[in-house]
Amino acid sequence: MDIKEKFTKVIKANEGLIYKITTLYTDGTQDGKDLYQEIVYQLWKSFNTYKEQSKLSTWMYRVALNTAIFHLKQTKKRVDTIPFELEMERMTEEGDNAGEERIKILYEHIQHLNLLEKGIILLYLEGKSHEEIAEIVGISTSNVGTKISRIKEKLKSQIKNNDNYGT
Amino acid sequence: MELEELKSAWGELDKRVKKQDILNRQIIERMTKDQYQNNLKKIALPEYVGTIICYLGAAYLSVNIPKIEEPLIQFFGAITIALLLILPIISLQSVRAVRKANPSSYTYLEAIQVFGKQKIKFQKLQKLNVSLGLFLMVIGIPVLAEIQGKDLSQFPLFWTLYFPIGVAFFLGFAYWVLNYYNKALKATEKMLGEING
Numbered sequence: 001m002d003i004k005e006k007f008t009k010v011i012k013a014n015e016g017l018i019y020k021i022t023t024l025y026t027d028g029t030q031d032g033k034d035l036y037q038e039i040v041y042q043l044w045k046s047f048n049t050y051k052e053q054s055k056l057s058t059w060m061y062r063v064a065l066n067t068a069i070f071h072l073k074q075t076k077k078r079v080d081t082i083p084f085e086l087e088m089e090r091m092t093e094e095g096d097n098a099g100e101e102r103i104k105i106l107y108e109h110i111q112h113l114n115l116l117e118k119g120i121i122l123l124y125l126e127g128k129s130h131e132e133i134a135e136i137v138g139i140s141t142s143n144v145g146t147k148i149s150r151i152k153e154k155l156k157s158q159i160k161n162n163d164n165y166g167t
Numbered sequence: 168m169e170l171e172e173l174k175s176a177w178g179e180l181d182k183r184v185k186k187q188d189i190l191n192r193q194i195i196e197r198m199t200k201d202q203y204q205n206n207l208k209k210i211a212l213p214e215y216v217g218t219i220i221c222y223l224g225a226a227y228l229s230v231n232i233p234k235i236e237e238p239l240i241q242f243f244g245a246i247t248i249a250l251l252l253i254l255p256i257i258s259l260q261s262v263r264a265v266r267k268a269n270p271s272s273y274t275y276l277e278a279i280q281v282f283g284k285q286k287i288k289f290q291k292l293q294k295l296n297v298s299l300g301l302f303l304m305v306i307g308i309p310v311l312a313e314i315q316g317k318d319l320s321q322f323p324l325f326w327t328l329y330f331p332i333g334v335a336f337f338l339g340f341a342y343w344v345l346n347y348y349n350k351a352l353k354a355t356e357k358m359l360g361e362i363n364g
Contacts, residue, residue, distance in 0.1 A: 012195075020180065046269075059271075062271065114358060
């Protein structure tokens with residue numbers, strides 16, 4: 001299989017991953033589109049150098065998350081990008097209202113975490129093992145466990161405060 | 168809402184994304200053919216254009232500086248040329264630092280640390296750049312006037328009103344900018360402190 005074809009297949013299979021990182025690390029549709037393209041571009045740039053020592057998803061998460069970090073610096077400098085239909089708004093308009101509300105709450109609470117916590121909780125929610133999170137983030141497996149417990153506590157208290165405030 | 172509920176909400180989002188055709192093959196094709204111009208390249212372009220303008224300005228002043236007779240204005244002229252040569256270097260340096268970052272070579276934690284350090288460096292350079300840029304505006308006026316053959320002393324209000332207003336504006340704006348960047352610097356340092364702590 002041609003490398004471009006292989007890459008296209010990999011990207012199509014992992015669109016959800018890129019989409020979720022994009023929405024978590026940006027605050028607007030246009031900026032989200034920019035980051036989305038930037039992630040695909042960076043993945044393509046390093047696709048040749050990807051060595052199959054680590055899992056494909058581990059490599060993808062690492063490049064995508066790191067690209068999101070470096071993109072933070074540029075968010076205020078808007079530039080035109082190639083026409084691209086990323087239907088962020090439609091995505092949340094579809095489906096049941098309760099589900100939509102839960103996703104909104106989840107995003108809102110994650111936004112209050114610091115960058116390290118945000119990355120860890122994203123990987124946790126994605127169902128990654130502690131070992132894989134440790135490999136992507138660059139901390140020890142035991143540290144991953146400690147951090148996840150702390151983040152859970154933090155999120156719980158945030159959600160509790162929010163619920164109390166809301167009722 | 169419990170965390171497990173949040174996890175299931177997250178899973179729901181995944182299902183919805185799978186239903187959508189977010190990135191079409193045509194766009195991926197364009198990226199693989201290097202037709203996609205990444206944001207950084209586009210951001211660097213105005214910096215290069217700015218550099219050319221500054222260097223043209225420095226060349227213009229260098230050619231015309233012999234026309235200046237007043238020693239103080241000559242001194243201002245020399246400083247203006249130096250600033251026009253130095254400012255673009257500072258600006259390009261900060262863009263180059265961001266460009267050098269290769270997302271695939273870092274772990275997530277390293278990326279945050281590199282990003283934080285770059286941001287601090289960038290903010291410090293911006294502070295310097297804005298202050299020097301405003302200073303350049305103030306001292307550039309008498310230099311250009313002298314080259315154009317305009318005697319500023321013929322404008323009675325220049326030294327008594329316009330120039331002091333310019334300086335006051337410069338000081339006020341510099342204070343505001345420095346304050347803004349100091350706050351931004353503190354926020355970045357706090358972020359790094361939290362990560363490393």
